[in-house]
Amino acid sequence: MDIKSIFDNNKKWVAEKLELDPNFFNELAKGQSPQILYIGCSDSRVTAEELMGISSGEAFVHRNIANMVPNTDLNAMSVINYAVSHLKVNHVVVCGHYNCGGVKAAMQSEDLGLLNPWLRNIRDVYRLHKDELNAIEDEDAKYNRLVELNVQEQCVNVLKTADVQKAVKERDITVHGWVFDLHTGKLIDLKIDFEKILEEIREIYRLD
């Protein structure tokens, strides 16, 4: 890829958008009111808008290695705060993907320097679900299951935030756990039972 072609592509994109709607950029500049907060992996193969078939202005997006929501990460916490309490999104999505390099790295004992504390959050997910994961003999199946359980635990982290707990009481807000399958291009809803998880969370993490 040559960097100059990006600017040529951009010119084409502007022309295409204006042809469809001469007011496209005027509307875009007015402000945003997205319905979805999408938290996904930084992996170059897992694009947010493209895989959901949505366009500019429809999703507030946060991406990092292995779609993590660590409670002490000021970046992730600020994104949730802004999207939930200011933009008032009604859906928060945590989307993982099979073949996630971050999740794979966390399953190996290699020293990855600066990445170690980040990947330790995924190792914590492994520890929480050790019995289920250790019972899976096939390495690929085990790794896929860890991807799914990691999505579930990051959704739990989303539910634990003060912003989301407040929003759950005040209005309709739903948290979704999804996985993107790179082999088929399909988006899979893990259909996590958040009502049940929320009950358990309220007991321990309730804020009032």
Ligand SMILES: [Zn+2]
């Ligand atoms: Zn990934």
